[in-house]
Amino acid sequence: MEENYYIARDKTEEGPFTLKDLMQADIDADTLILSPNAADWQRASDLPELFHYFEARGYYFPTEDNLAGFGWRLLAYIADSFIMSYPIALLKPESFDAIYKRAMNGGATVDDLSTMMQFNLLTFLVMAMYHTICEFSPLQGSLGKKLFRLTVVDADGRRLSFFRALTRNIGKIVSGTALFIGYLWVLWDDRKQAWHDKWAKAYVLVKNR
Known part of the structure; x- marks a missing residue:
């Protein structure tokens, strides 16, 4: 399946991007992204495939798997x-x-x-x-x-x-x-x-x- 990601910035749509290109597009956690696996726009922080990208930048999203007991x-x-x-x-x-x-x-x-x-x-x-x-x-x-x-x-x-x-x-x-x-x-x-x-x-x- 072709990776076509789109970014919404300043009321304009940018793309398509591959996942690799997306990670080089200066996105932050609040950037709105249309993923090829979704029917609607999502915040970048909600896309599982970007978790490692954000972790490298000091973001650690709470999930069921990483909550400290x-x-x-x-x-x-x-x-x-x-x-x-x-x-x-x-x-x-x-x-x-x-x-x-x-x-x-x-x-x-x-x-x-x-x-x-x-x-x-x-x-x-x-x-x-x-x-x-x-x-x-x-x-x-x-x-x-x-x-x-x-x-x-x-x-x-x-x-x-x-x-x-x-x-x-x-x-x-x-x-x-x-x-x-x-x-x-x-x-x-x-x-x-x-x-x-x-x-x-x-x-x-x-x-x-």
């Missing part, structure tokens, strides 16, 4: 906890160990509890900014995620904007309430999204699957 995400979380443990330890108050021991023995004062809450909040904010910056950067995910070939994208396979990455990571404070049900949501969600993924309209994928 809870296990992979948990491994990345553990790795990030180790990676960030040292810089977070530098922020710990000198009296924190003594405060923690008093709390474990049931003798914590109101000031002790306030100090612990402040440190926990600071830890959360540091981790949230770490993940936000990594997801917004060309890494498209934390160092722990990179270790396990995971990447964070939006619904169109693109890198998250700073605001969307920030929304996702601040939202983790809600996902972590009520026995971490927002995180566990990945286990039964059809799109393997946690609550904070859904709010940011983001997906965690396994690359090159």
Whole structure:
């Protein structure tokens, strides 16, 4: 079958193109294309034969085959906890160990509890900014995620904007309430999204699957 692809740009139709020519035509994910296998125009990101073309340009489209499950995400979380443990330890108050021991023995004062809450909040904010910056950067995910070939994208396979990455990571404070049900949501969600993924309209994928 002859490969005849057409491109719609600026209200004009260009083509026909072979698939090879199409990949050299400076298309992006939103370019409208008429495929020889379709009766109507489609976004370039919806054509399976172009997936590898876009992956080479940093696009990773969410599909049923590449959504990261809870296990992979948990491994990345553990790795990030180790990676960030040292810089977070530098922020710990000198009296924190003594405060923690008093709390474990049931003798914590109101000031002790306030100090612990402040440190926990600071830890959360540091981790949230770490993940936000990594997801917004060309890494498209934390160092722990990179270790396990995971990447964070939006619904169109693109890198998250700073605001969307920030929304996702601040939202983790809600996902972590009520026995971490927002995180566990990945286990039964059809799109393997946690609550904070859904709010940011983001997906965690396994690359090159």
